[in-house]
Amino acid sequence: MLEIFGIKTGLLKPGEDHVEALRRGLAEAGIRLRDKDVIVVSESFVATGEGRVVSLKDITPSARAIALASRYEKDPAEMELILRESDEILGGIPGVVLTLKDGFLYPNAGVDHSNAPPGYVVLLPSDPKRAASRIRTELSNGVRIGVIIGDSRTHPLRLGCVGVALACDGIIPVEDARGRRDLYGKPLRITVKAVADNLVSAAQLVMGEGDEGIPAVVIRGAPVELSDSGPAAIPNIPPHECMYIGVLRSIPRPYTGEYDDLIKSAIDARDQAYAPYSKFRVGAAVLCGSGKIYKGANVENASSGAGICAERVAMATAVAAGEREFVALAVAGELSKPITPCGICRQMMIEFGDMDVVMVGSNGDALMVRASELLPDAFTLSCRSGCP
Structure with missing residues (x-):
């Protein structure tokens, strides 16, 4: 019994x-x-x-936490804790963010108001x-x-x-x-x-x-x-x-939010593209761990091999400014459907970690993937001594 x-x-x-x-x-x-x-x-x-047990007033939210808090109707300080506690944010609905942590799905990365004093949360x-x-x-x-x-x-x-x-x-x-x-x-x-x-x-x-x-x-x-x-x-x-x-979680999957400002920066950068040969303008923007956004546009050349994609311009600009942690990258083209980064750009992305990649079409449609999904089994620094 x-x-x-x-x-x-x-x-x-x-x-x-x-x-x-x-x-x-x-x-x-x-x-x-x-x-x-x-x-x-x-x-x-x-x-x-x-x-x-953490006091929310002692937490300073990052720029990304503030943006996500607005998207999912969360307290910015609580959203900062969710970012710190989770391995990946999958999406959410108003009031709840779905995360991956230690291989499990957790609402709000386990950050819990219940059984905590007012103004506090329990991790x-x-x-x-x-x-x-x-x-x-x-x-x-x-x-x-x-x-x-x-x-x-x-x-x-x-x-x-x-x-x-x-x-x-x-x-x-x-x-x-x-x-x-x-x-x-x-x-x-x-x-x-x-x-x-x-x-x-x-x-x-x-x-x-x-x-x-x-x-x-x-x-x-x-x-x-x-x-x-x-x-x-x-x-x-x-x-x-x-x-x-x-x-x-099909690849790629519909964009569900959180990077609206990054998308706008990529679209703005597209207007600065130098594309006299292909007439195909592309803009990109990268969000760094510091909360700053760096923009780039494609630059073509009469010698085609000397051209450079918007994604790499944005990342190179960020690196030149001292950034090394990339959170997400948005790329916007002039086709109605979202465009995907080329192979060289994918390799450069994965060099700086498994960032989110948002691909935007001219009609506003957007798709989202992780860099590792665009380039599975990528060649990285750890592979120089022999990939497993």
Whole structure:
């Protein structure tokens, strides 16, 4: 029989030892841990104990954060934290930015207003695996238990939150059911059970999302497989192999915003192009980590090999000004459909990192890709000693 016991701890202060608070909560609830018990702990509870509570007034937003905040109706300081915490911004809707972080999809990169004082936000734990390991080590007291650091998520096109595991220790987080047979004897080919995620969902029925004051639960009687191999991250898959992202994130994909000023700069630069031979004018603009935008236009020559593309002019101008971090590049041509950078320009882009590339047509249509999508398996500095 599956049993779930809530652990009340009272309000945890930032920097307070969350493991000691859990120990007190277990004692006050009269819960003695047994073999195969699983403790599910809220990620915000762990993050608060780690002091990952940030005052928004102490954050100075960058130019990019201000632009994105306007696009997605976010507080600029919060948007700056989202940029710092995420690996990639995929897009968003008013009030929510969808990000990739450590191989997982996170709304707002996990930056959370709930369970934080007014004017503050809580970030994700700095190292969920290490947190799970510490809790298991200090609370096991001679019995074999599992620990999961859990969070909540929404599924595409579904209303409501479900549980998701960030890391665990002491249990196998997923169960590979491939090779087993269904009710009709057919072998299962793709089924992998998300054991840890399912346990977090069960735990949230007791923990709740509001003022319940239950940041952790003990699950007893769960059909889990224990492990002594140490803390584990939850297995993930690359975005291009994901059924949702792989389908929706076609290459190139429609431009969804955030670089309007950059696009305008590229269109303005197009008017300065020197193209007496092809009559095809192109403008480009590059946004740097400093927040500055540098423009360029194509420059042709009677000796065709001496010409240079707008994209490289813009990047060279930025480099000459001392810039080395490029966030995004926009290129605008005079065709109705967006134009793509040539091979040499793609190689120069990837030299300075995997920036966003926005391609704009004369009728206003725009497409967006990453530089690595334009030039997969690119030759870079690391390849000079031999690419893998």
